[in-house]
Amino acid sequence: MARRVVVDTGPMARVEGEGSLSIVETGTGGPEVKLNIFEPPRFFEALLRGRRAEEVPDIVSRICGICPVAYQISSLNAFEGLFGVEVDEQVRRLRRILYYGEWIESHALHVFMLAAPDLMRVPDAIAMAKRDPELVREALTLKRLGNRLVSAVGGREIHPVSLKIGGIYRAPSKEAVASLLPELDRLRSSVHKMVAFVSSLERPSLERESTLVCLCDPSRYAIDRGEIVSNQGLRLPPSAFEENFEEHQVEYSNALHSRTKGGGSYMVGPLARFSLNYGQLNPAARALAKEVGLKPPLKDPFQSILVRALEIVHALEETAREVREYEEPVRPSVPYQVKAGTCYGVSEAPRGILYHSYAVNGRGHVERAKIVPPTAQNQARMEDDVRLLAPRIMNSDADEARRLSEMAIRNYDPCISCATHFLRLDIRKA
Amino acid sequence: MSKPRLGVFKFSSCDGCQLSILDAEEELLELLDRVELADFLEASSASAGAPYDVALVEGSVSTEEEVERIIRIRKESKMLVALGACATSGGLQALRNWSRLGLFESAVYPEPKVARALEKALPVSDFVAVDFELRGCPVSKAQLLQFFAATLRGTKPRFPASAVCFECKREGNPCLVVAGGTPCLGPVTASGCGALCPSRGRGCYGCFGPSDDANLDSYASWLSAHRVDRSTIGLLLKGANSQSPEFRRWIEKNG
Numbered sequence: 001m002a003r004r005v006v007v008d009t010g011p012m013a014r015v016e017g018e019g020s021l022s023i024v025e026t027g028t029g030g031p032e033v034k035l036n037i038f039e040p041p042r043f044f045e046a047l048l049r050g051r052r053a054e055e056v057p058d059i060v061s062r063i064c065g066i067c068p069v070a071y072q073i074s075s076l077n078a079f080e081g082l083f084g085v086e087v088d089e090q091v092r093r094l095r096r097i098l099y100y101g102e103w104i105e106s107h108a109l110h111v112f113m114l115a116a117p118d119l120m121r122v123p124d125a126i127a128m129a130k131r132d133p134e135l136v137r138e139a140l141t142l143k144r145l146g147n148r149l150v151s152a153v154g155g156r157e158i159h160p161v162s163l164k165i166g167g168i169y170r171a172p173s174k175e176a177v178a179s180l181l182p183e184l185d186r187l188r189s190s191v192h193k194m195v196a197f198v199s200s201l202e203r204p205s206l207e208r209e210s211t212l213v214c215l216c217d218p219s220r221y222a223i224d225r226g227e228i229v230s231n232q233g234l235r236l237p238p239s240a241f242e243e244n245f246e247e248h249q250v251e252y253s254n255a256l257h258s259r260t261k262g263g264g265s266y267m268v269g270p271l272a273r274f275s276l277n278y279g280q281l282n283p284a285a286r287a288l289a290k291e292v293g294l295k296p297p298l299k300d301p302f303q304s305i306l307v308r309a310l311e312i313v314h315a316l317e318e319t320a321r322e323v324r325e326y327e328e329p330v331r332p333s334v335p336y337q338v339k340a341g342t343c344y345g346v347s348e349a350p351r352g353i354l355y356h357s358y359a360v361n362g363r364g365h366v367e368r369a370k371i372v373p374p375t376a377q378n379q380a381r382m383e384d385d386v387r388l389l390a391p392r393i394m395n396s397d398a399d400e401a402r403r404l405s406e407m408a409i410r411n412y413d414p415c416i417s418c419a420t421h422f423l424r425l426d427i428r429k430a
Numbered sequence: 431m432s433k434p435r436l437g438v439f440k441f442s443s444c445d446g447c448q449l450s451i452l453d454a455e456e457e458l459l460e461l462l463d464r465v466e467l468a469d470f471l472e473a474s475s476a477s478a479g480a481p482y483d484v485a486l487v488e489g490s491v492s493t494e495e496e497v498e499r500i501i502r503i504r505k506e507s508k509m510l511v512a513l514g515a516c517a518t519s520g521g522l523q524a525l526r527n528w529s530r531l532g533l534f535e536s537a538v539y540p541e542p543k544v545a546r547a548l549e550k551a552l553p554v555s556d557f558v559a560v561d562f563e564l565r566g567c568p569v570s571k572a573q574l575l576q577f578f579a580a581t582l583r584g585t586k587p588r589f590p591a592s593a594v595c596f597e598c599k600r601e602g603n604p605c606l607v608v609a610g611g612t613p614c615l616g617p618v619t620a621s622g623c624g625a626l627c628p629s630r631g632r633g634c635y636g637c638f639g640p641s642d643d644a645n646l647d648s649y650a651s652w653l654s655a656h657r658v659d660r661s662t663i664g665l666l667l668k669g670a671n672s673q674s675p676e677f678r679r680w681i682e683k684n685g
Contacts, residue, residue, distance in 0.1 A: 014475060016445050040442040040493045041547055042523035055665065058635065062522045062670065065446020065568060109452065113473065124474030126462050136459070144455035155626045157453055158446040158568040159637075162630055169630040415445075 014114040014124070014406075016066055017375075017416020019253075021405055023390060031390045033383045035409070037253040039416045048369040053079050053338060053360055054165055060356070060371065061159045066109070066415055068159050069102040069150065070349030073224055074356040077238075078345030079165050082360060083336040090329035091167045092224070093322050094153050097177070098160065099223050099347070100315040100322070101149025105157070106350035107270075107308040107315075108146060110413045111198060112139035115305045118407050119201035135197060138190060142312065145183055149319060152180055167333030177326045184320045191313055192288065198309045199292035203302045204404060208388055210299070210381060211264055212272035213245075215348050221273065221280040221314060223348045229276060230266070231297060238344040241355050247372065255416065258377040265380035268352025269412065270307040271298050285314040301385055301411040308350075308413070338364030349374050351413050378412045385411070434483035434582070437469040439503060441489025441496050442523055442551055446568040447514030448472055448488045454571055461575075464582055480506035484581060490516040490524055490673075492551035504558035511577070512554045515567035519639050520673030524551040527673070528681075553673055562586065567637040567670035570622045591620035593641040594634050598625035606633055611657045615666050618644035618676075639671035646680040660684060 019037040026032055044063055051059060057075045061068035073095060080087060087095075112135075113125040122128055129136035147157040152172055154160020162169050213234070215226030228236040228244075236244060245266075247256040260266055274281070274289075275297040281289070289295065289310055294303060340362040346355050352374030359368040385408045386393070393401045438448050452458065452473060468478045485507035491500055504510055512518045520527070527550040554560055564573055573589055580587040594616035598605075606612035606628055614633035616625070622638040640646075650663050664684060667677045 014472065016472060018440065040496065042442055042492075042521075042551075043526055043547075044522070046529070047522065047525045052665065059522060059669075062444050062446075062567065065444040065449045068444075068446070109449075113452065117475070123476035124467075126459075126467065126474065127476075129459055133459075140455040140458060143453075147453055147455070155630060156568075156623070157571075158449060161627050161632065164632070169627075169632045 014117065015410060015414050015416060017414065019414070019416050021386065021409060023386065023393060023405065025394065030387060031394070033386045033390065034250075034252050035379055035383050035386075037255040037379075037416055039254055041254045045369045045371055048358075048366050051366050053083075053358070053364045053366065056358070056366065056369075057163055057165070058159070058161070063371070063373070064415055065158050066106055067102060067349045067351070067354075069099050069154070070347055070354045071356075072160070072163050073099060073347045074345040074349075074354045075358075076163060076165060076345065077225055077347060078343040078356050078358055079360075080336075081345065082341050082343035082358075083165065083338060085166050085334060085336045087167055087334070088329040088331045090327055091171065091332060093326055094168060094171060094329075095163065096224050097149055097319055097322050097326075098153040098163075100319040101146045101153070103146070103223070103315045103350050104312055104319075105143055105146030105150065106413075107312050108139055108143035110350075111305055111308050111312070112136065112143075112194075114413070115407075115410050116198065116201065118403060118410065119203060119305075121403075135194070138194060142187055142191065142194070145180075145187055148183070149180060152176060164333060166336050167329070167331065169333070171329050171332045174326060174328055177323055180323055181320065184316060184323065188284075188313075188316045188320060191316060195288055195292065195306075195309045195313060198306055203305070204407065205300050205302050206385060206388060206408075207299050208301075208385070210301075210384075211260060211266035212275050212297070213266050213268050213353065213377075214272040214276050215346060215353060216277060220318070221277050221282070225347060228346065228353065231272075231276060238346040238355070241344065241346070241372070242357070242370070245372070245377070247376065253379070255376050255379060257380045258372060259380055265384045266377065267301070267381045267412075268374050268377050269304070269350075270311055270352075271301065271304050272352065273348065274298055274307045274310070281310070282314045282317040284317050285310045288313055302407070304411045304413070338362070351375060351415055352377060373415070375412070375414045375416060378414065382409055382412055382414070433464060433466040435468040435478070435481065436465040437480075437482040437485040437503070437507065438472070439469070439485060439487050439489075439499075440472070441487060441500070441517070441554075442492040443489030443514070443516045443521060445472065445488075447516075447564075447566075448486070450569050450571050450574055451486075454575055457575055461578055482507040484509045484511065486511050486513045487517050487554055488513045490521045490551040491554060491557055492523060492548055494548060497548070497557060500554060500557050509561045509581075510554075510558065511562045511564060512560045513564050514569045515565065515637065515639065515670035517554045518563045518565055518674070519553050519671040519677070520551055521567070522670050524673045525668055526551060565589075565591075565620060565638045566622050573622060589622065591638075591640070591642045593617050593644075594619045594621050594623070594625050594628070594638075597621045597623070598628045601625050601629050603628050606631070607653065607656050607658075613653065613658045613662050613666060617641075618646055618649050633666075635666055636669050636671055636677070639674045640676035644676050646676060650680070650684070
């Protein structure tokens, strides 16, 4: 049977990277859904071999211009674990401020510039700005604050330069950190209006069951470290990740797909964190969640945009507290001895768990590296969501079909540069 | 006068340099008001397409599809700008140029033949004429805005590629190499970052590529005299700008 292209809308925008989505009606059984990622592979795991452990945080940050901090933190967790480094508490605080900054920047970019245009049925934030300039200006201020936090600790917004194994090259002064407070406090109060705006936008819905996986840290809503937990009762140390989740290569994608050992898709990211760690969410964010009618567990991926907005609130509150409690570290960095072994590091990137593992030799050189980014983990789940939406997509006109499919993918804020960029929707009927 | 038509394109890269445009939060709306956004896939689903007055190209060229695409964009653009280290000198992914691609593919992908890539990841200028380069991993937001300001006025900005040392001295930093034997690429790296790393007590690792008149051989000997071994220098040069002629020549001669 010849395949007929029913819709081919060309490149999909507002995602980080290059991929395409195809939906093919086969005539028998369900439709065939493929998220094709043709982002060119950059082979980072291979080019890390032979590099010194101390170089790794700067190399891996180049995997992603949007979440470089996540890459640095996961790799630092791995090496510091292996070398037995206990980082100064105030340095850990600085690293969290840096990481919250990345969450705020990345989530604000996603919510207001990449995702909201779908809900407002406009092509981009520029068109949004024509309709509601105040909102877009405030969203950009929020994004700028995220970037200011990253540069205050890291030196610059993208690929910060301050972190090292053992600590930080130079800790910012108490005054420099405190200077962030006025803007933080102003946005803590104005962000509520932005959350209310996001919640007022009409969203599609898709109630479905999914395995949700995130980190759990007894001391806080997990961000910079934690154990791996799921809504299926899983609780694992980072070292057991590969025993429970597997990567598969599929012929149509340059990004590997992750599945649970049992073969099922799973979801990492804001929805999983909100569902499993709700009790640790900052009270201000919980109160707002109640106001906008969200409570855990969440089953609808279209609620992700709202959860990201709530995580911005959480990050602002937590950052303000961390900034107030910051004292210049007594030991900005501690010396360490390299040693041979295999090490594991995880953290909660804005899009979900970012897993790193390295085998290091006695001279501190990397012999093997394995990196599993959140978007690779979410890929199979994205396809499952589109499969569930397929009847609605196939029954919609071409514009709506495209909008719905793209939104189903954007729910995950896919970072295809991470996973290996370019989303093209290609619905065909048999 | 009609607004200049701007295209922003991604090749093999991390997204960071085009994100630097969106990171110009204070200037973004005004900037976007002064150009016609003909293509910027990451920011907008409206695509007016070619021709472009200015095309900003992020990323290195590493697949056959990308070779075709860069040639097409060149034909469709009056001015083509290489945006960031990947586009100007290969990026980190170009480190594979010294390995057999086969080895690299099987280290990442279980079934290597599926992931199609060229033998080498190369700068844009290896394939088409480039009218202007914005260096850095990532680019400097200040330079990016100066570039837009100048281009909108119909002039070209000049970013002198003097060494990071000049910025470092202006910051009043003691020299890391002289004082502590810390390996630092400052004397051979172009300025643009404001001596970000040396100001934090760490050696420069070369984000902006070679400075004008960088004399790698002389500097390497001098570093060796300051207790920095040659393998460390090699590793430092094997960063985001390894395919710049000056860095590449030294790496290939010295291993």
